[in-house]
Amino acid sequence: MRAELEREYVEYVTAHLGRMRRMAYLLCGDFDRADDIVQATVERLYLRWRQVRGAGNVEAYAHTVLVRTFLAERRRLWSRVSLMDHPPDRPAPAGQPADERIAVRAALRKLPERQQAVLVLRFLCDLPVAEVAEILGCAQGTVKSQTSDGLAALRRSLGDLPLEGLLQRRMR
Amino acid sequence: MTDERAAAVLRVLEADLPPSSVDIDRAVSAGRRRERTRRVLAAGALAGVTALAGIGVVAVLGGNDPAAPPLKENSAAGPTGDPAACVASRLPAPTDWRTAHPGRISPNGRFIVGETGDPALPLLWTDGALTTPAVPAGVTAKPHDVNDAGVIVGLARRNERTLPFVIRDGAYTELALPSGAEGAAHAINARGDIVGEAMFANGDSKVLVWKAAGGAPTTLPSTTKWAGAHAITDDGTVFGTLDDGGTPYVWGPDGTGRALPAPEGSAKGKAMGAAGDYVYGHAGSLPVQGDPTGDKKEREANGGEPRWVRWQVSTGAVVEVKGLFPNAVDSTGTVVGSLRKGASPNITSGPARWRDGKVVEIPGPDGAPGTGEVGDTSVDGTRLVGWTGDVNAPVPTVWRC
Numbered sequence: 326m327r328a329e330l331e332r333e334y335v336e337y338v339t340a341h342l343g344r345m346r347r348m349a350y351l352l353c354g355d356f357d358r359a360d361d362i363v364q365a366t367v368e369r370l371y372l373r374w375r376q377v378r379g380a381g382n383v384e385a386y387a388h389t390v391l392v393r394t395f396l397a398e399r400r401r402l403w404s405r406v407s408l409m410d411h412p413p414d415r416p417a418p419a420g421q422p423a424d425e426r427i428a429v430r431a432a433l434r435k436l437p438e439r440q441q442a443v444l445v446l447r448f449l450c451d452l453p454v455a456e457v458a459e460i461l462g463c464a465q466g467t468v469k470s471q472t473s474d475g476l477a478a479l480r481r482s483l484g485d486l487p488l489e490g491l492l493q494r495r496m497r
Numbered sequence: 498m499t500d501e502r503a504a505a506v507l508r509v510l511e512a513d514l515p516p517s518s519v520d521i522d523r524a525v526s527a528g529r530r531r532e533r534t535r536r537v538l539a540a541g542a543l544a545g546v547t548a549l550a551g552i553g554v555v556a557v558l559g560g561n562d563p564a565a566p567p568l569k570e571n572s573a574a575g576p577t578g579d580p581a582a583c584v585a586s587r588l589p590a591p592t593d594w595r596t597a598h599p600g601r602i603s604p605n606g607r608f609i610v611g612e613t614g615d616p617a618l619p620l621l622w623t624d625g626a627l628t629t630p631a632v633p634a635g636v637t638a639k640p641h642d643v644n645d646a647g648v649i650v651g652l653a654r655r656n657e658r659t660l661p662f663v664i665r666d667g668a669y670t671e672l673a674l675p676s677g678a679e680g681a682a683h684a685i686n687a688r689g690d691i692v693g694e695a696m697f698a699n700g701d702s703k704v705l706v707w708k709a710a711g712g713a714p715t716t717l718p719s720t721t722k723w724a725g726a727h728a729i730t731d732d733g734t735v736f737g738t739l740d741d742g743g744t745p746y747v748w749g750p751d752g753t754g755r756a757l758p759a760p761e762g763s764a765k766g767k768a769m770g771a772a773g774d775y776v777y778g779h780a781g782s783l784p785v786q787g788d789p790t791g792d793k794k795e796r797e798a799n800g801g802e803p804r805w806v807r808w809q810v811s812t813g814a815v816v817e818v819k820g821l822f823p824n825a826v827d828s829t830g831t832v833v834g835s836l837r838k839g840a841s842p843n844i845t846s847g848p849a850r851w852r853d854g855k856v857v858e859i860p861g862p863d864g865a866p867g868t869g870e871v872g873d874t875s876v877d878g879t880r881l882v883g884w885t886g887d888v889n890a891p892v893p894t895v896w897r898c
Binding site: 331334335338339342343346347350351354356357359360363364367368370371372425426429430433444445447448449476479480483 | 503504506507508509510511512514515517518519520521523524525527528531532
């Protein structure tokens with residue numbers, strides 16, 4: 326890569342690192358794995374930088390690579406017998422009960438991986454339906470149906486858990 | 498809860514991120530290296546040295562072991578239906594809101610272990626009748642195997658530690674570990690020998706065998722940082738891996754280890770289950786092809802999936818298992834698991850088994866092939882266990898074949 330392009334790449338990645346790490350963490354629920362996913366994403370981005378910046382949709386491309394890296398990793402993990410079937414979430418930030426977060430993460434993990442991704446991208450990363458459809462390579466209708474299926478399954482899982490108090494605190 | 502409230506609950510997952518461990522300099526130097534490799538390969542191809550593409554690159558750079566046994570190619574026909582072969586019935590499920598996930602079946606088919614989620618607790622079906630073995634307060638326990646006497650082994654969590662457990666005649670006990678280690682039990686044979694894993698504080702892991710006779714566990718020899726094992730046959734032979742997928746490995750009853758033969762084009766792998774003379778597992782990954790902007794079909798056909806294989810121990814023969822995601826093998830060499838159905842993005846899995854190179858879909862409780870997965874098989878292949886129906890509300894299912 327030419328020096329000028331490379332500088333541009335480093336500037337872009339540096340500026341967007343925080344956002345990519347947050348997205349990866351919300352998808353996988355583990356800080357270390359999140360950084361591995363981001364590392365793989367930025368390495369891939371380097372190889373395609375010339376084409377991607379020319380097409381002018383760097384962020385959409387980066388999100389696509391990141392989400393698909395997460396999905397591919399999930400498929401690989403799924404096929405293994407893992408010693409720690411669900412690596413526990415790290416300690417919660419101050420003031421937030423850890424068990425509630427773990428309960429929500431566990432409920433999310435029970436969903437098919439693409440549904441998990443749809444819910445995280447739509448509700449935690451606030452991406453519009455069209456962009457989520459683009460990232461996952463599917464129709465917008467599919468994103469909508471996976472959103473409602475995923476939320477319904479979450480409700481089924483969480484319905485009996487004492488999350489209502491937490492929710493009221495957060496909505497106030 | 499309404500949809501809005503369920504969505505708002507997701508916000509609890511937000512967390513302050515620790516300092517970044519992403520290394521941009523490393524990405525740049527890795528990228529430069531890849532660009533150089535591409536140029537060298539392209540130059541080689543232009544010079545007519547050799548045509549390198551896709552899997553060819555892996556084979557040439559990785560080197561072929563001349564002693565590798567030939568990989569028998571199966572003309573993997575598409576799945577064919579044979580609804581008469583197996584009859585499904587529902588297993589009783591817990592009556593509360595929890596989901597039951599049946600996992601393993603004993604070699605004689607009498608006992609099935611599974612778990613419920615949140616908190617993970619064991620379930621035991623004996624001749625089809627469900628019981629919930631008691632575990633001490635504060636313990637979550639995930640069963641990994643059950644033998645013909647109904648003895649359950651698995652992974653427990655207590656005081657934030659991961660520990661191997663056994664439930665024998667309804668009594669829960671934890672197995673001894675080397676000092677300072679955590680661990681888990683993965684499999685048990687007919688006479689009660691248990692194989693598992695010890696994880697040490699420095700990140701190393703070793704394979705342990707707890708003999709039926711009792712006493713401290715034996716550590717099986719391994720020279721790599723990680724060693725793991727997932728199967729023990731009735732004569733005490735242990736199957737597993739060195740370096741977590743680095744080398745498929747077997748330890749004889751006397752503890753001496755050797756690598757399982759790798760098929761042509763593979764050096765890596767992991768043995769994941771065994772019955773009689775047969776072992777299943779993977780021989781590394783299929784090459785990842787394309788990238789997110791490339792051809793989607795091609796990527797989904799190959800995207801870094803494990804290259805599943807079945808070994809025959811006595812002959813050393815390795816056969817590639819195509820078209821199935823395996824979960825277990827029986828003593829006739831039949832592999833059970835799931836096949837992928839439907840097109841992206843609505844891919845689901847269906848219960849299926851692989852025999853002599855052919856994948857056969859297995860019907861669900863309504864008699865028609867549906868969604869689900871076969872999780873395990875009895876040693877003779879006449880009893881299968883798994884789930885059918887909606888992945889979000891799986892129905893525990895047994896098949897009589």
